[in-house]
Structures are given as structure tokens and as C-alpha cells.
Amino acid sequence: MNRMIAEFSAVDRGFYEREFTFFDEVTNISGKLKPFIKRPKPEKKQKIEEELRKIKVEVGVYLPSNPDGVVIGIDRKSGKPLQSHAKAPYMATFRIKKSKGDDLENTDEMLEETNKNGPVPNDNTVEIWQSAIFKVGDDCRQDVLALQMIAAFRGIFNHVGLDVYVFPYRVTATAPGCGVIDVLPNSISRDMLGREAVNGLYDYFISKYGNEDSLRFQEARNNFVKSMAAYSIISFLLQFKDRHNGNIMIDDAGHILHIDFGFCFDIAPGGVKFERAPFKLTTEMVAVMGGSTDHQAYKWFEELCIKAFLASRQYTEKLSQLVLLMMDSGLPCFKPETIQHFKERFVLDKTEAGAADFMRDLIRKSHSSYSTGGMYHSLPFFTLLSGIAELTVMQFMISSSCGRMGFLTRERWRCDCICICINIPIVLKEKLSVVVILIDLIDLTS
Secondary structure: OHHHHHOOOHHHHHHHHHHHHHHHHHHHHHHHHHHHOOOOHHHHHHHHHHHHHHOOOOOOOOOOOOOOEEEEEEEEEEEEEOOOOOOOOEEEEEEEEEEOOOOHHHHHHHHHHHHHHOOOOOOOEEEEEEEEEEEEOOOOHHHHHHHHHHHHHHHHHHHOOOOOOOOOOOEEEEEOOEEEEEOOOOEEEHHHHHHOOOOOHHHHHHHHHOOOOOHHHHHHHHHHHHHHHHHHHHHHHHOOOOOOHHHEEEEOOOOEEEOOOOOOOOOOHHHOOOOOOOOOOOHHHHHHOOOOOOOHHHHHHHHHHHHHHHHHHOOHHHHHHHHHOOOOOOOOOOOOOHHHHHHHOOOOOOOHHHHHHHHHHHHHHHHHOOOOOHHHHOHHHHHHHOOOOHHHHHHHHHHHHHOOOOHHHHHHHHHHHHHHHHOOOOOHHHHHHHHHHHHHHHHOOO
């Protein structure tokens, strides 16, 4: 590396030093936040803003996740600390100038929000506000792999003319244990919707897009179905886990989006090994798609899932090669049998008709229960739950039979379950496993 740098011209060396100085200053804020991890959020935010004010934006510098544009400014008040027990990730917003021809699909989605905050230049460039998350101490390579695979699936779907939707946002691993993650534009997590006292996705769609008969609602529902189908197939094939409400996003157009792929392929939260639903298909998701398996929107979702799965099967070998390239990376999601398991999920031994029936069965299985298998329903599991308040178990039984419970009740119940569970006298690994199961169990009612 040093030899290569030594051979740079004076101009190239100057650019190299400006870029790395800028990005090091931005990234190092995460490290400077570590002593503030246990401090209140206002203190952490103040520290971020203090450090952002010190950064000078030199000509030509860029974010590694956005090399097609240059940074021309920083919103010095945009610093936001993100929740983490041991690390100190944070988010900040940058003003970026890029050519109009660069990545128009992504740029257009950000222009609406950008236009509210400033004038649009008249030349052949656009200026957008782009938020990004900076992490130190986290290996972002697994997210990079997952998003590269999502982009590959998008290419397959586009190639066969299948009208489905995914958004492979940008994540760049910048150094060992460091990375920058683009924030999805004009989106909100399902978790944040709950904090805004939204009882369910259907209610949110009604409040945002109007009555079910309105054109805006129908367009949003169509977008929801197209994105649900694509992400459902990809989630099954890549084995995305940990699909809690903080990792599920909804954009302004009604698309559902998935983020944070720390658990995929052959790794599970807490190392818990039990049968899971093939992908997340909750009651509230079905409600947006008509509320019934007989509804036209739900049948369309099923049809798109089957078409996406059949289209993907034709590219099994090419997709497997992408995974194989990372097998020696040391990423925890890989085991010796990962490639074999990946190929098996395409059920290549079946005919197209057989594969279509296989996918219909997976959809039915996902619809009947988000997490399936004996552990949730076994006597030992409920014996373990006896260490939790009897009322909590009764709430679970009642809420399961009723369909769902309100967000505030559910969140308080989630916290009480975890707090009580942590005090149960069992070994740490078992505690972690039970906490993960409880969170999934509670999400069954969402």
C-alpha cells in the first residue's frame, strides 16, 4: 500500500490525503462517542454536533458509499446517536452534488425530500441530502454480501420482466470493523410507526393514503405487494433472520423494505436452532393485502412469489458462485454446508409445477405462523415461561386468539418478559436463546 501511495502524482496524493482525512474525521466521531455510551441521548447528540462542526469539507471529497457524487456540505445539527450496548454508531446528513445521469432511480427517490430543504441547481447536476450511518467495531461485510445478492436478484427479476421491487441500499466496509451505511430515503421503520401509536400497518395505510377505495391506497397496496413478494423469496433463499419490527421499513410509496442482515444463511440469533417460518408474513401484512387469502391482492402476492422463485431457480449456479466467493472470508454466517443448503432451497429436483406447489406451501406455512415448530408449543418451553409472570402467559394466549394486541401493551410486555427472563438462573447462552425466542413469540401477535 505504501509503495502504491509513493507512486502517486502530486495531484493524486493531494486528493488521496484530502479524502482520507475527511472520512477519518467523520468515522472517528463514532470512536469519540464510546465514553458517552451510558450518557443520556442529548449529551451524545451534543458531542456529535460538536465534532461535526470541526470538520472542514475540502473540494472533491466524497462518501465511500456515494463515489458518484461529491460532498459539498454537512448538516451540522443532523448528528443522531443510535442505540447500541457496546458500540457507538451515529447518523449524520450530508449535502451531495452528483450528475443527473448518475443512478437516477435512487436519486429521484431522494429529490422530493431534498426540494423541501433547498433550491435545485440549474446546471446538469442535482444536489441531495443523504443521511448515512457510521460504525466502528462492526463488521459490515455480511451486510455488503446480502445487499449484493439482493441487487443480483433485482437484476434477475428485471431481466425476465417481473414487476417486483427491492431496494439494495448502499453499505461500504471501509476498514476492518468499520463501515458506512446509507439511510433509506423517505422511509420509516415499523417499530417507529408503533411508537407513533399506529396499531397496525393497515391502519397506517388508511391514515396515510386514504380509504381502501382511493387511488392512492390502491397504488400503495400494489407497491406493498410487489415488494413483499420479492423480499419474501429473497428472505427464504438467503435465510434472513432477526426480522423484528426495527428491521422492517415502509417507504412513502408503500413499499416494504428490509435492512440489517446480521443473521443470514447458517447463523441464527443466540445460536437458537428451531424450525422457523420460511419468511415473515404476519397478520397485519396480510391485512394490507386484503385481509384474506381469497382477496385479489393476496392472490397476486402469491402469484408474484411463485414467478420470482421460478425465475431465480434458473440462476442457481450463478447465485451460488457469488456466495462461494465469500466462503473463505471468515464471516460467521458461513458453514461448510452453506452452499449445499443454499442450492437445496431452490428444489432443483422438482419440475416447475412441483416448485410452484413447493412455494405455495411455504406461503401457507408462513401465513399460519411466523415462527413454527415444537419449541414454541412444547411443555418444556412453557415450563421455562413459568418463571415469568402468570399474567404474561395469559396475555400471550389471549392476544394469540384475538389476533394482535396494541403496541404499548406489547412493548411493555416485551420489556417485562426480557427483564424477568434475564433473572432466571440459567446459563448465559440459554438466557440469550430464551430472550430471542420471546421476542419472536411477541412478534407473532404483531
